[in-house]
Structures are given as C-alpha cells and as structure tokens.
Amino acid sequence: xxxxxxxxxxxxxxxxxxxxxxxxxxxxxxxxxxxxxxxxxxxxxxxxxxxxxxxxxxxxxxxxxxxxxxxxxxxxxxxxxxxxxxxxxxxxxxxxxxxxxxxxxxxxxxxxxxxxxxxxxxxxxxxxxxxxxxxxxxxxxxxxxxxxxxxxxxxxxxxxxxxxxxxxxxxxxxxxxxxxxxxxxxxxxxxxxxxxxxxxxxxxxxxxxxxxxxxxxxxxxxxxxxxxxxxxxxxxxxxxxxxxxxxxxxxxxxxxxxxxxxxxxxxxxxxxx
Amino acid sequence: xxxxxxxxxxxxxxxxxxxxxxxxxxxxxxxxxxxxxxxxxxxxxxxxxxxxxxxxxxxxxxxxxxxxxxxxxxxxxxxxxxxxxxxxxxxxxxxxxxxxxxxxxxxxxxxxxxxxxxxxxxxxxxxxxxxxxxxxxxxxxxxxxxxxxxxxxxxxxxxxxxxxxxxxxxxxxxxxxxxxxxxxxxxxxxxxxxxxxxxxxxxxxxxxxxxxxxxxxxxxxxxxxxxxxxxxxxxxxxxxxxxxxxxxxxxxxxxxxxxxxxxxxxxxxxxxxxxxxxxxxxxxxx
Numbered sequence: 156x157x158x159x160x161x162x163x164x165x166x167x168x169x170x171x172x173x174x175x176x177x178x179x180x181x182x183x184x185x186x187x188x189x190x191x192x193x194x195x196x197x198x199x200x201x202x203x204x205x206x207x208x209x210x211x212x213x214x215x216x217x218x219x220x221x222x223x224x225x226x227x228x229x230x231x232x233x234x235x236x237x238x239x240x241x242x243x244x245x246x247x248x249x250x251x252x253x254x255x256x257x258x259x260x261x262x263x264x265x266x267x268x269x270x271x272x273x274x275x276x277x278x279x280x281x282x283x284x285x286x287x288x289x290x291x292x293x294x295x296x297x298x299x300x301x302x303x304x305x306x307x308x309x310x311x312x313x314x315x316x317x318x319x320x321x322x323x324x325x326x327x328x329x330x331x332x333x334x335x336x337x338x339x340x341x342x343x344x345x346x347x348x349x350x351x352x353x354x355x356x357x358x359x360x361x362x363x364x365x366x367x368x369x370x371x372x373x374x375x376x377x378x379x380x381x382x383x384x385x386x387x388x389x390x391x392x393x394x395x396x397x398x399x400x401x402x403x404x405x406x407x408x409x410x411x412x413x414x415x416x417x418x419x420x421x422x423x424x425x426x427x428x
Numbered sequence: 429x430x431x432x433x434x435x436x437x438x439x440x441x442x443x444x445x446x447x448x449x450x451x452x453x454x455x456x457x458x459x460x461x462x463x464x465x466x467x468x469x470x471x472x473x474x475x476x477x478x479x480x481x482x483x484x485x486x487x488x489x490x491x492x493x494x495x496x497x498x499x500x501x502x503x504x505x506x507x508x509x510x511x512x513x514x515x516x517x518x519x520x521x522x523x524x525x526x527x528x529x530x531x532x533x534x535x536x537x538x539x540x541x542x543x544x545x546x547x548x549x550x551x552x553x554x555x556x557x558x559x560x561x562x563x564x565x566x567x568x569x570x571x572x573x574x575x576x577x578x579x580x581x582x583x584x585x586x587x588x589x590x591x592x593x594x595x596x597x598x599x600x601x602x603x604x605x606x607x608x609x610x611x612x613x614x615x616x617x618x619x620x621x622x623x624x625x626x627x628x629x630x631x632x633x634x635x636x637x638x639x640x641x642x643x644x645x646x647x648x649x650x651x652x653x654x655x656x657x658x659x660x661x662x663x664x665x666x667x668x669x670x671x672x673x674x675x676x677x678x679x680x681x682x683x684x685x686x687x688x689x690x691x692x693x694x695x696x697x698x699x700x701x702x703x704x705x706x707x708x709x710x711x712x713x714x
Contacts, residue, residue: 162621169516176513179585180540180592183551190554200559241442248439254432264443267451271650271694273667274687277674278454281461281684301450304443333435362544365652368671382546386657395554398547405542409535 184402191395198391210396219385220397223378230292230377231360234299235307239353241300242307247341250315251323261312268305272365275302280369291375298366303356310355314348315341350415358408362401462684483685492669496693498580499665502655503648506584510591510644511637517596518636519629522604534600540593549657552586579662586654591647595640602636603629638705646698650690666690 186201191210193203214220245264249257267275276298283294318341326336342349364379371380378397386394432440463479486492521533554560562573571577606629614624630637652667659668666686673683 158618158620165620165622172513173516173520176517176592179513180589181536183555183589184543184547186555186560187547187551198559201554241446244439245443248436252433252436254436260440263447266447269646269694269698270451270455271652271667271687271690273650273652273670274455274458274691275451277670277680277683277687278458279450280674281457281680282450282454285457297450300446304446308443358542362546364545365667365671369674379544379546383653383657386546386550390553394546394550398544398550401544401547405539405544405547408542409539412538413535 187395188399188402190392191399193392193395210392211400213391213393214396214400217393219376219381220378220393223376223381226292226375227361227378230295230299231357233296234303234360235353235357237296238300238303238307238356239349242304242352242356243311243345243349246308246311246315247337249312250318251320251341261308264308265305267301272302272363273369276366276369279366283370289372291370291372294370294372295367295375295377298370299360299363302363302366303359306355306359307349307352310352311345311349314345314351318344347416351412354408354412354415358405361404458684458687461681462688464681466679466681468679483681484689486682487685487689495664495666495669496689498663499649499655500693502580502584502663502665503587503645503651506587506591506648507595507641507644509584509588510595511599511641513588514592514596514599514640515633515637517592518599518603521596521600523608534597537593537597541590541597545590545653546657548589549586549654552582552589552658556582556585576662579658579660582658582660583655583663586658587648587651590654591644594647595644598640598643599633599636602633602639606632642698642701642705645701646694649694649697666693 189203190201192206192208193199194205194207194209195203196209242264245260249261249264279294279298279301283289283297288294288297322340322344323336326340327333331339362379363377364383367377367380368383371377378401382394382397462483463481464475465477465480465482517533517537521530524530556562556565558573562578565581566573566575566578569577569581610628610632611624614628615621619627649665650667651665652671655663655665656668656671659665664672666689670683670686670690673679673686
C-alpha cells in the first residue's frame, strides 16, 4: 500500500512537471497572439478587454515592415534555391562516388553549424568591405547561403544515403544519360530529404538576425531586422501582430514538412513499439 | 580507393568554393584582424603597424571575464533546465500508445523549434516582463524586475524555451529504443516506480542526455537575439559584445578578438566535451 502511494505521488509529480513545462512553452505564445488582437491603443496588461485588428493594420501600414517582409521572402527564396542546388550537388558527390577523404569533406561542409552566427557575420562584413561588395542584397545573400548550406547538405545526404549506386547504373546501362538518371531515378528517391533540407534552410534564412545585422543596408532591411530595431525603440503591440504572422508562417512550414516527409518519420518509431 | 572522380569534383566544386570564399577566407581574415592595433574611426585595424596582442589582453580584464562567466553560467543553467523538463515530454512521446498524443506532441515541438527567435523573445517579454508576470516572479525571487538577476533569469528561460523542444526531440529517439520491460522488471522485483526508472531508464538514456546537452549547450553559448532583447542591456553574451564593437564603436580589431574567443569557447565545449563523452561512455554516445 505504502509503495503504491509513493508511486502515485511520483507519477503526479512528473505529470505536474510535464504540465508546467507545456504551459511554459505554449502560454507565452497564446498571450502574444491574444494581445495582438487587443483593441487598446497602448501596451496594457493581459488579457485584452476588447478585440480588434488595429495592430495588424499598424503592422501592414508600416512601410518598413512591408518592405522588410518582401526583402526577407526574396532573400529566403534566393538563398534556399542556391544552397539547395549547391548542397544537393555536394551530397550527390559524397554519396554516389567512392574516394579518399569523404568523412573529412562531410565534416567540412557541416562546419558552418559549429561557428556562432555573429562570428560569420563579422567575418563576412570585413571580407565584403575589403572586396568592395556594397550591394546590401548581395551581401545578405552571401551570408544566408553560407549559414543555410549545412542544412541542405545534411538533409540531402540523409535522403541520398539509401539509394544504391546500382539503380543509377541500371538506368545508365539502359541508355539514360546522367541528367536523365538524376531526374528520373535519384531525385524522386531523395526528394523528401532534399525538400526537408530546403524547408529548414528557408525557415533559418527567414529568421536570421545575428548574421544579417552586420550586412544589411538601408535598402535591404529584412523583417527580423526591422522588428528588432522596432522592439528596441518602442515595445508596442504591432510587434505582437508581426509575431503572430510569423508564427503562422512557422505553422505553414510545419505542415509542408509533415506533408512531404511526415513528422513521425523525422524521429522514427523505435524498436519497442 | 581511387582519387576523386572527375564528376565528383564537378559536383563538389560549387560547395567547396562557397565554403572557401564565404567562410574560411573571412575567418582567416578576422584572425589576422584580431592582432592588428585599433585606429579610431577607421574600418579595419591599422595595416602597416606591427601585430599586437593588446586586443586579447583587454579581454582578461575582470569586466570581460564577468561577461564570459555570466554567459557560461546562463547557458549552462538553461541547458540543465531544458534537459530536466524535456525528459518527461520525450518519455511520453516514446511510450504513449495513443497515436494522437504522439503526433500532437511531435508537431508542437517541431513548431516550437521552427518558431522565429523574435516571436519567442517577444512572447516571453510580454508574459514574463513588467507587463506580465514580471513583478510577481521578481518578488518571489526577492529581486526587482529591473535588476540584473531578473535579466539573467529571463535570458535563462529564453534559452530554455528553445532548448526544451530541441532536447525533447533528440532524447525521444534514445528513449524509444530502451526496452520498457526493464523498468517493469525492476518494479516486479519490488522497486518503487521512481527507483525503477532511476536505475534502468535514466542510466540507459545517458547517451541521449549527453548528446542533447552538448547540442543545446553549444547553441546556447552562441545565442544572440535572446540575450540582446531579454538581457535588457544588463546581460551580455560574447555575441552581443562582438556586435556592439561593430555597431557602436566600429572597433573591428577588438570585435574580431572577441569573435575568436567566442569561437574558441564553442569549439572547446563541442570537441572537448565530445572527447570526454567518448572516453567516459562506451558505445555510440555522440
């Protein structure tokens, strides 16, 4: 009897911790989302007394936010395309061919993950100023390609790893050329891995602050940069509207990821199930 | 094995060129920059002057060591907090028989992982700042909401908010490969539930715990947005110092020296800790 009581107490404690953790993870987001619909014209305590869309109006009427959103999307698309292509090519070489030093090369390609973002930002800034690259978009694009490259490479490596060389060889022996073999055999099989990598790259690029802060100029302010400077200047609720909007984009990306890869497959099922 | 085939070279070339030009060359650049003397008002250090270590010597000043200490401590506390709170979530995902709970939790964690850092800090500031629960929690802690300790607390939970979903997803993979019969056997032999888990499930999850710790700690050490916004100018990580050197002082040599210091701290943690783990825990604990 005593033991059952101890067990129940233990179970209750763990469940309480679990509930508290989930509340900590979700609670603040719910607060931000609800506050973004606050009808009051100033930052007042939670909860809102009346609801309206005024802060969304403020957000979308603010030229710097809209321009920032456009810039961020253009940058994320361009960076994802480049780093997706470059990353898939490198992953293809690393999986389809045998040669010395493959482990070293894979490590090298993933190394940007180890390097803190501000270090990359500062290093690139000194570099681009020395080489006279003054166009803000190009500078940001350089930065976003390098920080997203490890994601596309790692994910397409995983996607390509299961494809046997013999399948490609079969296609080649049946008269396909390299391009046909890639688009008819390799790409369809590795698609999920490649797309997942691109989704990660896109999300990372869309959210980057630490690298972009060093490289943007007045014509290429991204949305996160505009939001950070706005947050530091005046902490009002148009940022809550922006945050809700960004959280919505996150949900969209998760849905894309679930549809293409399947969330369940990302973590696997385990042995004892 | 043959030398690299020509086709592989063609496929690898774009990636290697990007890495060399956009990463390794610039990194070498700041390493050199960090040993150049600072000339006020000039982009980049003096190029004709002899090299100097004064930019690094300045980092040994107690103020900088204090920043370093705060960073190491906050990142560590956040990682530990994340592991303890993420473990039950990972356990539920790994063991639940209800498909819906599993999918809902994994979806939630993945969403939180993808969540923009700005949304994170803004939501936490709203909830735990002075407009939200700030005053209450600060009073419970015996400090004021504007104090340095409260800023450190905010930064720590800000880092944990990202580290919890990350470590829960990392640990799920480990826990679901532990045989549930082991804990049941321990209970059948008379151990209370908590001891059964403490002597079977938790020791067997060590590899997952260690790898989650390592990943989260490295990420927390290089955090930028969380200390910048939630630290309210009272908590500075090395990342923030690097940016301030550039944004406020345009002192590139000193910024470069701090950047190199941050890089070294991260690499020491990653490789030093990884090496220790491989020595202490046999098997594939990485």
